[in-house]
Amino acid sequence: MHPALESLKARFAEIDDLRQAGSVLHWDMSTYMPRDGATARGRMIATVEKVAHEKLTDPAVAALLETASGIPDATLTADDRAFLRLAQRQFTRASKIPSAFKAEFLQHMAASYDIWVHARKSNDFNAVAPFLQKTVIYSRAISDFFNAGETAWDHPMDPHIEDADPGMTTASLKTLFADLRRELVPLVRELSSREKPRTDFLSRTYPKSRQMEFLNWLAKQIGYDFNRGRQDLTHHPFMTKLGAGDVRITTRIDETNLCDGLFSTIHESGHAFYELGLSPHLDGTILGHGISAGIHESQSRLWENLVGRSREFWTYFYPHLQAHFAETLQDVSLDEFYRGINRVEPSLIRTEADEVTYNLHVMIRFDIEAQLLDGSLAVKDLPSAxxxxYEADLGMRPPSDTQGCLQDVHWYYGSVGGMFQGYTIGNLFSAQCYDGALKAHPEIPQAMTQGDFSTLHTWLKENIHQHGSSLFPQELIQRVTGQDLSSQPFLAYLKRKYL
Amino acid sequence: MHPALESLKARFAEIDDLRQAGSVLHWDMSTYMPRDGATARGRMIATVEKVAHEKLTDPAVAALLETASGIPDATLTADDRAFLRLAQRQFTRASKIPSAFKAEFLQHMAASYDIWVHARKSNDFNAVAPFLQKTVIYSRAISDFFNAGETAWDHPMDPHIEDADPGMTTASLKTLFADLRRELVPLVRELSSREKPRTDFLSRTYPKSRQMEFLNWLAKQIGYDFNRGRQDLTHHPFMTKLGAGDVRITTRIDETNLCDGLFSTIHESGHAFYELGLSPHLDGTILGHGISAGIHESQSRLWENLVGRSREFWTYFYPHLQAHFAETLQDVSLDEFYRGINRVEPSLIRTEADEVTYNLHVMIRFDIEAQLLDGSLAVKDLPSAxxxxYEADLGMRPPSDTQGCLQDVHWYYGSVGGMFQGYTIGNLFSAQCYDGALKAHPEIPQAMTQGDFSTLHTWLKENIHQHGSSLFPQELIQRVTGQDLSSQPFLAYLKRKYL
Structure with a gap:
């Protein structure tokens, strides 16, 4: 191997180790850390991030990348080329942001988060508004760092989007989302006017430990390997990769909301399948991770909705669930259960939205963050905007900011811009992806009624998971579907299922 | 503050953060990491250690220390002076060992550990002997790195001892241990010839979860604050500091060995009290840690033995224990329990030894590692030596190496040399320390019969804990006792209690 390439690989392997060490610190903070550990933990996380950033933006890396760019292409393997492309991208992007700025922004984010926690509780947008104002300024400054040379942009949100979902832009997503919205708004209206299925049984009492038993069993049944991960309880469910053989999920259990645990377990398992399905030869390299927010979300939503809210899925699992909660579910048939978990209804909270209305929530946020960033919306006008x-798209006006613009943590612990598009990209691609799997293996739904997910796993692994970050989102989407990202397969799926 | 001092403080704070991040990685590895996480975890730990070592041995640190050494003493606070002394010590010692050597040794240690795990199980010393041989060579090489200038030594074990127990040497400890052994061997012989108390009830069945409930309650009662820590199960109990507000302990539960859980919980709580009792202004600095292996062990052994095996302690706790395991302990009186947990009997396994015979186990290891290191004992002759x-000191010959020289992990996952003296230093100082506390507050034992440990905590905090690493062991011992480390108070305690 060329010495510059070898040095770069060693350097980026260290950076990857430090990032994963940071993930362990985060996981522990969310699960088992005692109350008074927070101060030191914040410091440790900041230091590990800082060190990783120093290692990445070191001038030595620039020199090595420059040397490596002169290696004849023919002498490189496909993996080498993918590695060099991603290393160059990470170096370029990290180098745009001065370390001191980054540290200052991280500090601001922590302060903003603390204020938001209280502001949300007490419905006090004014308390957090000055912090959000500052976040907008920081976010805009980040945009400006990128507005030159090969990373110059058309809209200030572009570099934020590029960060999470490479290859996408504000303009391309606006077009895509407009297509989707055009059909979605009338579809929601149509479905909302129908008679509602019963859902009373979903809010009966399901004891915590009984739920956890079922959720662990469920994760295992759908293919989550507990030798390579574990499931714990957290306030917000998440998946985190702490190594190729250590991909953990967390779930949230509400004793009077059966869906919360069930669908967060399936959702996070979907994220985990992606990370667990990577080619082993990418282990420990920067290629050994899912490629983008949107593609990641496509895997979690495919499992959560296209699989996990399907009739075939529950044909197998409902008898088990019913037996597990024998006294609570004895009066509920499979059909009632299926229709209950698929009830469509406009609501105010994104994370509780059904799969039909969900993207409307996302698009509202996407449009608003674009406006905040380009200055066409002032922070003080955010609540009314x-x-x-919500009134226009979902026919409901939030009675409070707690149920409105204070509900999501994203803008209060992160940048404004690039935070939400991944959810809808994920929903759209999940349908394209599942279409691809069904086209190759029409027997997948039938196998599901027997609790057999092996063909689907194999297809996803071969077509999506194994590539890790070797293919960028649009390359991957093209390869899987022969097309670009599109809203039509998703809309077709919704119509098939609901109309 | 002088800019060099300020820079040094910032640098060492980062190093401290990285070390604590490494401790989180270790804690998780021992508690909750899934089976297949080991490979990546080993890499992450090695990288975090390497980065911390790079930060410590950076030439910039040498330059800053040089500059700081010119700051007029009168302009420095006591904390600044303590900080500069410790920073200089850490820099000097870390700089002696080349990074490449360190990495190679770490790799060898990991391989040696794996072999040892199997060798111990299958009583196969020959399998691990070549690895131990190599460890001796590495350990001797480390000694040689230090054998010049201000760190030149008389015995090759000196720099290893200096590392764990600053200020101690092979020669000084040999003298101290000889004093101890002279009286201990006949004392053990005398006590062994007496009639044995009953201990049958200690190996009855005590269900795991019932034990854990009691152990958590017990830790809390003796003053362990669960807002600043937690207790989990591991194969080997330990205490680890993950921040000033996050000092965790672990315990081991054996369903048919009641003592295992009880005394490991009390022991590790003792370690935790030390770390939790540090002055808050040392938080996040390299002074914010216990000073040495021996002083740390003095705190754990003080709680485990002088407190935790005292009649006063169980006068309060035994009724609670008896009530908790009502059916199992109903036929056992407080007196029988007290005498059972204090039974003295020569045995083969160090970690299961009573407080009287324990130091004989340590001194055997101390002498042997000195001989391995100076070449007077060959690795192949270790089992017979x-x-x-054991036959000479304890009157028992191990029937296998599993119960002999393969029992302790230390030499198979670490260096040979400096590994064991801390246990006996700890036992000796625990008695000096407790004498000091009783002299100041003779009411401590009486308060214990009421479950009140507050005076003891206050005394330990003021006299030992608060100083962190500001005082070196001999300074601390002198300050607390007005004397040097001595075996007499410990021997007097044993005689008082057992004769």
Whole structure:
């Protein structure tokens, strides 16, 4: 191997180790850390991030990349080329942001988060508004760092989107989302006017430990390997990769909301399958991770909705669930259960939305963050802009900011811009992806009624998971579907299922 | 503050953060990591250690220390002076060992550990002997790195001892241990010839979860604050500091060995009290840690033995224990329990030894590692040398190496040299320390019968804990006792209690 390439690989392997060490610190913080550990933990996380950033933006890396760019292409393997492309991308992007700025922004984010926690509780947008104002300024400064040379942009949100979902832009997503919205708004209206299925049984009492038993069993049945991961309880469910053989999920259990645990377990398992399905030869390299927010979300949503809310899925699992909660579910048939978990209804909270209305929530946020960033919406006008859009798109006006623009943590612990598009990209691609799997293996739904997911796993692994970050989102989407990202397969799926 | 001092403080704070991040990685590895996480975890730990070592041995640190050494003493606070002394010590010692050597040794240690795990199980010393041989060579090489200038030594074990127990040497400890052994061997012989108390009830069945409930309650009662820590199960109990507000302990539960859980919980709580009792202004600095292996062990052994095996302690706790295991302990009186947990009997396994025979186990290891290191004992002769010493000192010959020289992990996952003296230093100082506390507050034992440990905690905090690493062991011992480390108070305690 060329010495510059070898040095770069060693350097980026260290960076990857440090990032994963940071993930262990985060996982522990969310699960088992005692109350008074927070101060030191914040410091440790900041230091590990800082060190990884120093290693990445070191001038020595620039020199090595420059040397490596002169290696004749023919002498490189496909993996080498993918590695060099990603290493160059990470170096370029990290180098745009001065370390001191980054540290200052991280500090601001922590302060903003603390204020938001209280502001949300007490419905006090004014308390957090000055912090959000500052976040907008920081986010805009980040945009400006990128507005030159090969990373110059058309809209200030572009570099934020590029970060999470490489290859996408504000303009391309606006077009895509407009297509989707055009059909979605009338579809929601149509479905909302129908008679509602019963859902009373979903809010009966399901004891915590009984739920956890079922959720662990369920994760295992759908293919989650507990030798390579574990499931714990957290306030917000998440998946985190702490190594190729250590991909953990967390779930949330509400004793009077059966869906919360069930669908967060399936959702996070979907994320985990992606990370667990990578080619082993990418282990420990920067290629050994899912490629983008949107593609990751496509895997979790495929499992959560296209699989996990299908009739075939529950044909197998409902008898088990019913037996597990024998006294609570004895009066509920499979059909009632299936229709209950698929009830469509406009609501105010994104994370509780059904799969039909969900993208409307996302698009509202996407449009608003673009406006905040380009200056066409002032922070002080956010609550009314938010509420107006909910009224227009979902026919409901939030009675409070707690149920409105204060509900999501993203803008209060992160940048404004690039935070939400991944959810809808994920939903759209999940349908394209599942279409591809069904086309190759039409027997997948039938196998599911027997609790057999092996063909689906194999297809996803071969077509999506194994590539890790070797293919960028659009390359991957093209390869899987022969097309670009599109809203039509997703809309077709919804119509098939609901109309 | 002088800019060099400020820079040094910032640098060492980062190093401290990285070390604590490494401790989180270790804690998780021992508690909750899934089976297949080991490979990546080993890499992550090695990288975090390497980065911390790079930060410590950076030439910039040498330059800053040089500059700081010119700051007029009168302008420094006591903390600044303590910080500069410790920073200089850590820099000097770390700089002696080349990074490449360190990495190679770490790799060898990991391989040696794996072999040892199997060798111990299958009583196969020959399998691990070549690895131990190599460890001796590495350990001797480390000694040689230090054998010049201000760190030149008389015995090759000196720099290893200096590392764990600053200020101690092979020669000084040999003298101290000889004093101890002279009285201990006949004392053990005397006590062994007496009638044995009943201990049958200690190996009855105590269900795991019932034990854990009691152990958590017990830790809390003796003053362990669960807002600043937690207790989990591991194969080997330990205490680890993950921040000033996050000092965790682990315990081991054997369903048919009641003592295992009880005394490991009390022991590890003792370690935790030390770390939790540090002055808050040392938080996040390299001074914010216990000073040495021996002083740390003095705190754990003080709680485990002088407190935790005292009649006063169980006067309060035994009724609670008896009530908790009502059916199992109903036929056992407080007196029988007290005498059972204090039974003195020569045995083969160090970690299961009573407080009287324990130090004999340590001194055997201390002498042997000195001989391995100075070449007067060959690795191939280790088993027979070990067995001969057990026969001479404890009157028992190990029937296998599993119960002999393969029992402790230390030499198979670490260096040979400096590994064991801390246990006996700890036992000796625990008695000096407790004498000091009782002299100041003779009411401590009486308060214990009421479950009140507050005076003892306050005394330990003021006299030992608060100083962290500001005082070196001999300074601390002098300050607390007005004397040097001595075996007499410990021997007097044993005689008082057992004769």
């Amino acid at each position: 938010w509420n107006d859009r | 070990w067995n001969d010493r």
